[in-house]
Amino acid sequence: MDFKDTLIIWYSANKRELPWRKTKNPYHIWLSEIILQQTQVNQGLPYYERFIAQYPTVFDLANASETSILKLWQGLGYYSRARNLHTSAKLIVNEFDGEFPNNYKDLIKLKGVGDYTASAIASFAFNEVEAVVDGNVYRVLSRYFGIDTPINTTAGIKEFKSLATSLIDTEQPATFNQAIMEFGAIQCKPKNPDCSICPLQDSCVALEKQLVEVLPVKLKKTKVTKKHFNYLVFIDPHKNTLFEQRTKKGIWQNLYQFPLVESERSLNAEEFHLLNIDSELLDISNFDHSLYNEADIVHKLSHQHLYTKFWIIEVEELPKEAIPTKTLTNYPAPVLISDFINEFPF
DNA sequence: AATTCGGGGCG
DNA sequence: CGCCCAGAATT
Structure with missing residues (x-):
């Protein structure tokens, strides 16, 4: 069984029930993806519920004041996400007549939407074959293939996006993308992963070479x-x-x-x-x-x-x-x- | 290519 | 204390 099939089977047995996985509404998916940028699921979850409740449609978000959006965002951090959310909501309403962009090329033009988020929305909402590469994906791929290219360099970003693209299940891109991220979050986690129960243990390069705790490689950040x-x-x-x-x-x-x-x-x-x-x-x-x-x-x-x-x-x-x-x-x-x-x- | 943007959780 | 989190924009 190949990489994608193993991940998808693991996913069907181990996935969490998360609200944004039950919808194809691109606006709701967009909201979830912006909220979850650099944010753990458990921290973002209540914010997602409140945003859906207070701004059920992109029109509600566009018509809101920035201050009220920031108020609802309070405590989540990276507040440019909330400001960009408002900017893009107004663009979608005023320029696109409320019609949500429905492909990667148009999605990535939105403020606050980069390669990861455009890929996520395009695949989850529109079934486009576009591989997501988030922190989880970097970890899974770097370990499984034993790649030590630093993930926060131009070369690393290109290499892992290309690798993910070569691995994606073109018949079910949304499920594959969800599966590889969930696998990284739950099984191939940053610290002390239990490789003895991993469905990929027989072919994982990092496990074989004892590099699990070393990979992925990330260049050190600047001091505080x-x-x-x-x-x-x-x-x-x-x-x-x-x-x-x-x-x-x-x-x-x-x-x-x-x-x-x-x-x-x-x-x-x-x-x-x-x-x-x-x-x-x-x-x-x-x-x-x-x-x-x-x-x-x-x-x-x-x-x-x-x-x-x-x-x-x-x-x-x-x-x-x-x-x-x-x-x-x-x-x-x-x-x-x-x-x-x-x-x-x- | 490097820096800047928050806040919380975990070992 | 340092690293990580469904990253993106700016310099």
């Missing part, structure tokens, strides 16, 4: 940078506060936060008070403050560690764009901020 964040939590007598949108490009773009002052290092109260906090709308030359957290709250991201302090500043008056603290949870915010909002007794 450290930053020091000081959030200014103003509170006036009416329990209003300042909460503003991050408009700059970069991390957490278009999410909301308290006014932020970065510093070179962690500040104590005296050093903080000496900061020249400049604001046209706010005279805070003489304010009283207290420190919410004595020790820095360390928020760790893939390539940044954020050492954070929240400074509570009680003032008599705030500019008119101040909002009631009760409404803070209506806005999309980074986990770092929303955790504070949920914790702090306003």
